[in-house]
Amino acid sequence: MKTIIKSHKINCLLCLATLVIGITSCSKELVYKNMPGIYIDKEKLTARDSTAYSFAEKSATLMLDTIYIPVKISGELSGTDRIVPLEANAAKTNATAGTHYQILPTVVKANELTARAAILVKRTPDQKTKQLRIYLEIVPNAEFPLAIANTKTNSTFNGEPSATYKPGYLIKLTDQILKPDTWDGSGSWFKYYFGAYSAVKFKFIIEVTGRTVWGDRARYGADAPTSAQLQVYYTKVITALYEYEKINGPMIDETGNQVTFPKI
CATH class of the missing domain: 1.20.5 (Single alpha-helices involved in coiled-coils or other helix-helix interfaces)
Known part of the structure; x- marks a missing residue:
């Protein structure tokens, strides 16, 4: 026992x-310990993974412009400013730093979650004949050591995030007429007022209206025209095309198709 x-x-x-x-x-x-990281905040971008910037849509005298990329931190706030470690991926970039673009120094200010990284883009003669690429990535540093692979949208479907965003962001830079990223987007006034896209048609629209900045879907944001302005633009391009065809016959675009506008 x-x-x-x-x-x-x-x-x-x-x-x-x-x-x-x-x-x-x-x-x-x-x-x-929650390691701090930083990522490109694609929730605030209309075009999630890339944007097309064309100097051809701007004033002929514009030689420099700035593109802003929103960024957001993960982890705890800091009592000091922190530099945003944004760089161009050399393997995915054919634009030349200093000649075609410059990533301006940007900081996330003390006790703030977000910032806007500034990319200075420069007009050069070679952009008349080719499209340049600037592929931006966050490269972890001492202040933001956490590498963030993917981020998810705030919106959900059946309880799950409806989209996942890759970390990099592509700027397509040229001095040629480019199709706006949101021309065919849902509710686009580009498509409603002007129909199917072609470079010849869009150049004609810009020349007739004098407008180079259109905003998201030519409908949303401070840069977008009002519906009343678009009605005026529509009348102008219809009239101008009629006058053109009286003298030259049908206007043919780069694909060999006749330029037309929808009947509204």
Whole structure:
């Protein structure tokens, strides 16, 4: 009987020791430091993964412009300013730093979550014949050591995020007429008033209206025209095309198709 009691006591002591060790171990595991990271905030971008910038849609005298890329931190706020570690991926970029673009120094200010990284783009003669690429990425540094692979949209479907965003962002830079990213987007006034896109048609629209900045879907944002303005633009391009065809015959676009506008 004495032996059994002694064995029972030993077992109890072993269990207690195991419990103490387990609690100590768990306590160590629960000590967690949230490493800070930063990512391109694609929720604030109309074109999530890339944007096309064309100097051909701007004034002929415009030689420099700035594109802003929203960024957002993860982790805790900081009481000091932190530099945004945004760089161009050399393997995916054919534009030349200093000649075609410059990533301007940007900081996330103390006790703030967001900032806008500024990319200075420059007009050069070679953009008349080719499209340049600037592929931007966040490169972790001492202030933002956490590498963030993907981010998810705030909107959900069946309880899950409806989209996942890749970390990089592409700027397509040229001095040629480019199709606006949102021409065919849902509710686009580009498509409603002007129909199918072609470079010849869009250049004609710009020349007739004098407008080079259209905003998202030619409908949303401070840069977009009003519906009344678009009605005026529509009348102008219809009239101008009629006058053109009286003298030159049908206007043919780069695909060999006749330029037309929808009947509204």
